[in-house]
Amino acid sequence: MKFNRGISRIAGVSAGALLGGTVAAVIAVPTASAAPDCSPGGVATTVENVHASALSYLNGHPGANQAVNAARGKAPAQASADLRAYFTANPSEYYELRGILAPIGETQSQCNVSALPPSLSAAYDEFMAG
Structure with missing residues (x-):
């Protein structure tokens, strides 16, 4: 798992959305979902919900x-190493948090938009890549 300073913000956002297990323990289980709202307001709502x-x-x-x-x-580099160590030792929390943060990536992919600023986007991508 690769992490950087922005991951802590992702977790809070979207990571500390790096990374923290979020969404009332939603585990990354494939589920059918409706198409996302790709309007600017819809994308912002997705990010806000993931953050919460x-x-x-x-x-x-x-x-x-x-x-x-x-x-x-x-x-x-130190933040990345520390977060990697924690989430490697606690893989269930990593996967739970990853599941919580997934709607951001799904929205970005399905709507062909960047939902996060570049600094957070890089941290998000690293966290989600494992």
Whole structure:
């Protein structure tokens, strides 16, 4: 798993959306879903919902929350290493958080848009790549 400083924001966003397990423990299970709302408001709502879910997940998972918060302010390489170590040791939290953050990637792909600013987008992509 690759991470950088922006991942902590993703977790909170979308990672600390790097990465924190979010969305009331939604596990990455394939499900059928309706086409996303690709309007600017629809994309923003998706990001806001993912952000809220990620924060909720992190609040319910103190270890992940601590790892994500500790990564803030660290050099990107150190933040990445620390988050990788935590989520490697806690794979269920990684996959839960990944599931929570997935709607951002789905919306970006299906709507052909960038839902996150470049700095967060890079962190999101690294986290989701594992």
